[in-house]
Amino acid sequence: MVEYAEHPAYPVGLRLSGRRVVVIGGGQVAQRRLPALIAAGADVTLVSPSATPSVEAMAEAGEIRWERRRYEDGDLADAWYALIASSDPEANARASAEAERTRTWCVRSDDAEAATAWTPATGRSEGVTVAVLTGHDPRRSAAVRDAIVEGLRDGSIAAPHHRSRTPFVALVGGGPGDPDLITVRGRRLLAEADVVIADRLGPRDLLDELPPHVEVIDAAKIPYGRFMAQEAINNALIEHAKAGKSVVRLKGGDPFVFGRGMEEAQALAEAGIACTVVPGISSSISVPGAAGIPVTHRGVAHEFTVVSGHVAPEDPRSLVDWESLAKLRGTLVILMGVDKIGAIAKALVAHGKAPDTPLALVQEGTTATQRRVDATLATVAEKVKAEDVRPPAVIVIGPVVAEGPHKNTK
Numbered sequence: 001m002v003e004y005a006e007h008p009a010y011p012v013g014l015r016l017s018g019r020r021v022v023v024i025g026g027g028q029v030a031q032r033r034l035p036a037l038i039a040a041g042a043d044v045t046l047v048s049p050s051a052t053p054s055v056e057a058m059a060e061a062g063e064i065r066w067e068r069r070r071y072e073d074g075d076l077a078d079a080w081y082a083l084i085a086s087s088d089p090e091a092n093a094r095a096s097a098e099a100e101r102t103r104t105w106c107v108r109s110d111d112a113e114a115a116t117a118w119t120p121a122t123g124r125s126e127g128v129t130v131a132v133l134t135g136h137d138p139r140r141s142a143a144v145r146d147a148i149v150e151g152l153r154d155g156s157i158a159a160p161h162h163r164s165r166t167p168f169v170a171l172v173g174g175g176p177g178d179p180d181l182i183t184v185r186g187r188r189l190l191a192e193a194d195v196v197i198a199d200r201l202g203p204r205d206l207l208d209e210l211p212p213h214v215e216v217i218d219a220a221k222i223p224y225g226r227f228m229a230q231e232a233i234n235n236a237l238i239e240h241a242k243a244g245k246s247v248v249r250l251k252g253g254d255p256f257v258f259g260r261g262m263e264e265a266q267a268l269a270e271a272g273i274a275c276t277v278v279p280g281i282s283s284s285i286s287v288p289g290a291a292g293i294p295v296t297h298r299g300v301a302h303e304f305t306v307v308s309g310h311v312a313p314e315d316p317r318s319l320v321d322w323e324s325l326a327k328l329r330g331t332l333v334i335l336m337g338v339d340k341i342g343a344i345a346k347a348l349v350a351h352g353k354a355p356d357t358p359l360a361l362v363q364e365g366t367t368a369t370q371r372r373v374d375a376t377l378a379t380v381a382e383k384v385k386a387e388d389v390r391p392p393a394v395i396v397i398g399p400v401v402a403e404g405p406h407k408n409t410k
């Protein structure tokens with residue numbers, strides 16, 4: 001055989017859809033590689049007397065064909081590509097020799113030198129496939145791959161689209177405030193944006209990282225003249241998108257949890273502008289969690305209900321059934337409720353909830369200034385005043401408030 005070792009491998013992307021691929025050996029290597037072959041649409045036949053439970057499940061699901069036997073000469077007939085990874089070195093060598101004879105590109109898990117192809121470390125981010133080969137150092141390949149994929153995901157490696165784009169807006173849930181709590185997709189879209197329209201809540205620190213050409217607009221400061229504030233924000237989104245800009249509407253928490261995300265999505269749809277919604281970590285769950293309060297806990301709370309407290313219970317505009325909520329045994333999470341918590345606590349007690357039900361207010365959760373104030377339904381009105389609790393705060397009511405790592409549950 002000619003010695004090719006000093007030459008680098010020639011990279012290529014195999015289009016395996018509908019093409020026969022033979023895998024010899026159903027162990028850990030097959031388990032790791034099969035999902036990518038299946039994802040590529042390959043027509044995979046596995047030849048192996050045994051398989052790991054995951055590989056077996058792929059066969060049961062009809063994703064691969066499994067021939068439960070040892071390798072036999074001729075198994076690679078008509079294969080475009082072979083993965084040789086059995087625990088039998090002699091069978092591997094014979095299969096490899098067949099691949100050489102039949103000109104089938106073949107990867108070997110036990111002997112890279114004898115293989116005619118090498119598997120790169122691969123990753124994908126938003127339509128970009130990254131494949132890295134470093135010769136004989138798979139860990140190094142994986143590290144380079146990780147660095148590139150992470151960079152593409154978080155936007156630190158810019159990968160701008162050069163085909164002309166149609167106007168586009170992303171409604172991005174930024175999470176509760178800690179800049180590390182935005183999603184990977186949200187962060188990447190932010191890094192690709194030309195215009196960012198941001199709320200007061202959410203990961204404001206991320207705005208400082210944006211390159212100088214990005215126009216950052218404070219949603220609260222958009223002049224609204226004869227429009228409602230929300231209408232003015234919708235118009236700003238539409239105008240910037242129509243001007244051909246990549247627009248991100250950065251919102252606190254999740255866009256669809258008291259975030260008016262759907263109003264914006266509807267306005268964009270009416271204007272014929274494509275819009276994507278990126279979910280965010282809602283403060284309703286993450287802020288209690290950051291203060292050590294689980295919204296559910298086995299044997300304590302089997303439900304949690306998230307309600308808005310921005311209008312008082314007796315207010316005719318209220319859509320919340322406080323009487324029913326008072327009867328629930330689970331956890332009640334109230335957003336936008338600091339100003340009205342006295343009236344809310346009173347209504348809950350009036351409808352039968354115990355006055356000593358524990359309650360916590362978590363202000364500015366997940367940020368450097370987070371603080372937690374504990375009270376009960378009976379004491380909360382007074383506590384909020386005495387401790388000067390201010391919005392934004394999440395209020396959690398129920399027995400989970402008394403749980404915590406300190407508590408001995410035995």
Ligand SMILES: C[S@@+](CC[C@H](N)C(=O)[O-])C[C@H]1O[C@@H](n2cnc3c(N)ncnc32)[C@H](O)[C@@H]1O
Nearest residue numbers: 253254257259282283335336364365392393394
């Ligand atoms: C208009 S709502 C938006 C909620 C958001 N879409 C979400 O999913 O978290 C604003 C309310 O969320 C709560 N909130 C949001 N971020 C918070 C944080 N970091 N700490 C405490 N409360 C927060 C407060 O109750 C605040 O009044």
